[in-house]
Amino acid sequence: AQSVTQLGSHVSVSEGALVLLRCNYSSSVPPYLFWYVQYPNQGLQLLLKYTTGATLVKGINGFEAEFKKSETSFHLTKPSAHMSDAAEYFCAVSGNWYQFYFGTGTSLTVIP
Amino acid sequence: GAGVSQSPRYKVAKRGQDVALRCDPISGHVSLFWYQQALGQGPEFLTYFQNEAQLDKSGLPSDRFFAERPEGSVSTLKIQRTQQEDSAVYLCASSSGTGTNSGNTIYFGEGSWLTVV
Numbered sequence: 001a002q003s004v005t006q007l008g009s010h011v012s013v014s015e016g017a018l019v020l021l022r023c024n025y026s027s028s029v030p031p032y033l034f035w036y037v038q039y040p041n042q043g044l045q046l047l048l049k050y051t052t053g054a055t056l057v058k059g060i061n062g063f064e065a066e067f068k069k070s071e072t073s074f075h076l077t078k079p080s081a082h083m084s085d086a087a088e089y090f091c092a093v094s095g096n097w098y099q100f101y102f103g104t105g106t107s108l109t110v111i112p
Numbered sequence: 113g114a115g116v117s118q119s120p121r122y123k124v125a126k127r128g129q130d131v132a133l134r135c136d137p138i139s140g141h142v143s144l145f146w147y148q149q150a151l152g153q154g155p156e157f158l159t160y161f162q163n164e165a166q167l168d169k170s171g172l173p174s175d176r177f178f179a180e181r182p183e184g185s186v187s188t189l190k191i192q193r194t195q196q197e198d199s200a201v202y203l204c205a206s207s208s209g210t211g212t213n214s215g216n217t218i219y220f221g222e223g224s225w226l227t228v229v
Contacts, residue, residue: 004154036220043116043203043220044155090154097211098145098218099168102154 006103019078023091032094033074116221137206147203
């Protein structure tokens, strides 16, 4: 079985500050891990994904995440927050490639 | 089309009414998925099609939920005898591939917002 826990349903950062959104997963098989972003009234957009290989994954808009098997974590980071980063972020795990188990989401607020 | 298109975007149904939600995947995409997103929650998997074949329907919450993709392109999610707990956003997604690799991205539509009153 797979599941995801996102720590912090709301995160606020100042513009230009580091963004860190936490995600821990549980999986009985080698996981596929994803981060999606959702803007108001829009669908989910893939930020980045880990399937195999390099554990540090770079995505769009300057985001990256590191797969740490020993910590069962896949935290999302961005060195410098921008106002346009304000959105809902979802971490997801999959044991196959299409059946995602999403976390409950983290709402990111960027303070000018 | 340019993206996954869903209709209607918003639907208000009276309890007990049947509803049909339509999904137009990206042209040529083999794989199609339906997810349900309740308010304040992450999306939950409902079903997966590869072309016209429904390969996985393990997430459909009850026999009131039915999905089809008869010609391998457009898909319809039907909910019979709607109940208040069916109120959610129904997300459709599509992909050009049938397995995970660096080129397989799943693209989500904007969703159909269903409110059952």
